[in-house]
Amino acid sequence: MAMDRGHPLSPMSAARGWSALPPLWLALVLAAVVPLTAAAAGFSCRPGYRPVVFNFGDSNSDTGGMAAAMGWHIRPPEGRAFFHHPTGRFCDGRLTIDFLCESLNISYLSPYLKALGSNYSNGANFAISGSMTLPRDVAFALHIQVQQFFYFRDRSLELIDQGLPGPIDAEGFRNALYMIDIGQNDVNALLSYLPYDQVVAKFPPILAEIQDAIQTLYGNGSRNFWIHGTGALGCLPQKLSIPRKNDSDLDPNGCLKTYNRAAVAFNAALGSLCDQLSAQMTDATIVYTDVFPIKYDLVANHTKYGFDQPLMTCCGYGGQPYNYNISISCQSKSATVCDDGSKYVSWDGVHLTEAANAIVAAGILSSEYSRPKIKFDQFCKV
Ligand SMILES: *[C@@H]1O[C@H](CO)[C@@H](O)[C@H](O)[C@H]1NC(C)=O
Ligand SMILES: *[C@@H]1O[C@H](CO)[C@@H](O)[C@H](O)[C@H]1NC(C)=O
Ligand SMILES: *[C@@H]1O[C@H](CO)[C@@H](O)[C@H](O)[C@H]1NC(C)=O
Ligand SMILES: *[C@@H]1O[C@H](CO)[C@@H](O)[C@H](O)[C@H]1NC(C)=O
Numbered sequence: 001m002a003m004d005r006g007h008p009l010s011p012m013s014a015a016r017g018w019s020a021l022p023p024l025w026l027a028l029v030l031a032a033v034v035p036l037t038a039a040a041a042g043f044s045c046r047p048g049y050r051p052v053v054f055n056f057g058d059s060n061s062d063t064g065g066m067a068a069a070m071g072w073h074i075r076p077p078e079g080r081a082f083f084h085h086p087t088g089r090f091c092d093g094r095l096t097i098d099f100l101c102e103s104l105n106i107s108y109l110s111p112y113l114k115a116l117g118s119n120y121s122n123g124a125n126f127a128i129s130g131s132m133t134l135p136r137d138v139a140f141a142l143h144i145q146v147q148q149f150f151y152f153r154d155r156s157l158e159l160i161d162q163g164l165p166g167p168i169d170a171e172g173f174r175n176a177l178y179m180i181d182i183g184q185n186d187v188n189a190l191l192s193y194l195p196y197d198q199v200v201a202k203f204p205p206i207l208a209e210i211q212d213a214i215q216t217l218y219g220n221g222s223r224n225f226w227i228h229g230t231g232a233l234g235c236l237p238q239k240l241s242i243p244r245k246n247d248s249d250l251d252p253n254g255c256l257k258t259y260n261r262a263a264v265a266f267n268a269a270l271g272s273l274c275d276q277l278s279a280q281m282t283d284a285t286i287v288y289t290d291v292f293p294i295k296y297d298l299v300a301n302h303t304k305y306g307f308d309q310p311l312m313t314c315c316g317y318g319g320q321p322y323n324y325n326i327s328i329s330c331q332s333k334s335a336t337v338c339d340d341g342s343k344y345v346s347w348d349g350v351h352l353t354e355a356a357n358a359i360v361a362a363g364i365l366s367s368e369y370s371r372p373k374i375k376f377d378q379f380c381k382v
């Protein structure tokens, strides 16, 4: 199956149909995040209990699920900056979700499909690299991940019914935080063959899948949701390395305007969906966090964060300007790897370095990009 590191791309198609962004577009995006519609109930947790987190998504938050599912033998340098061995994360170290778990003082989420060494007492991670929302019935679309969650829940409750130690009980499922970070692969796949206007027209069925996931979980008792938007797709070396006729689609930071514009439009629609669901599910808390401005800022203000290379991969092939070649990935024996990943925003052309993920997590934890502005750890203080 296609991974987001290797979607076949039709090289010129992404350059069609773009038009210039209004100069204040980013300011507008940030401003749109500010108003709070309703006072949220806020997350809560049983006294004395640790937070439980269930996560659904793609490689941005896959802590080893795809490697386990496919039996992939992931090689170094994956993991080198933190775990010191490959874990199935596509990163030199920790992902954003790992930093979010650290902020709750819980252990990193075990992939649902990882048979050995997993511990599900703090939740489970259903995210799988390359996942999309559509088509919904293929492994490992969002819908399948949600079905896997119900399988997990039913087995856990069954064990407890039999007097055996199930990892999570009914109250744990009710109080858990349900996180979703998906859409990047859907938007990228559309941009690889359709002009911008037609891409945006295809967002509603993608959003309907995210809505269905939230509603199905809610219908089964979930009450705490944390939804991430998509990132600055036009700043990814994978997209920038697609041959183009000229540089007219590049913005002043060297990112592709069309991709970023699509990401911003997707996030605006996802944010509206979350507002609408919050209004309907008055006894639930649904936090939408727009990670686009955080990820764009990494590139636009890279020197502020100590990055020398905002648009070039640490692990890749080809050298300047992007060090990315779709046929020679970071996992290829011919790939080259930089000495110091903390000087790079992009690890492998698609995924960020641990250093960049730490900054993304700090942005999320600031709640500046969330609405309502609830702190991430609010849902389950222990
Ligand atoms: C995590 O632990 C730190 C240090 O003990 C503490 O300050 C913080 O409040 C804890 N966070 C949560 C969410 O429990
Ligand atoms: C699983 O994690 C929990 C919480 O961190 C810990 O209390 C428990 O001992 C762990 N179980 C095993 C078998 O390691
Ligand atoms: C609960 O989950 C099941 C399994 O996905 C689903 O068929 C059902 O519609 C959900 N219940 C509600 C009330 O949403
Ligand atoms: C640059 O390429 C775009 C898309 O291929 C084209 O529409 C535009 O006219 C080109 N601009 C210049 C200055 O050649």
Ligand SMILES: *[C@@H]1O[C@H](CO)[C@@H](O)[C@H](O)[C@H]1NC(C)=O
Pocket (backbone or CB within 6 Å): 026, 293, 296, 297, 300, 301
């Ligand atoms: C860059 O940083 C400055 C100062 O913190 C901030 O005002 C600006 O919005 C940032 N630019 C982007 C594109 O995020």
Ligand SMILES: *[C@@H]1O[C@H](CO)[C@@H](O)[C@H](O)[C@H]1NC(C)=O
Pocket (backbone or CB within 6 Å): 318, 325, 326, 327, 328
């Ligand atoms: C990728 O690398 C191969 C092998 O060096 C080369 O033949 C090919 O042209 C490169 N592709 C691009 C898009 O640079």
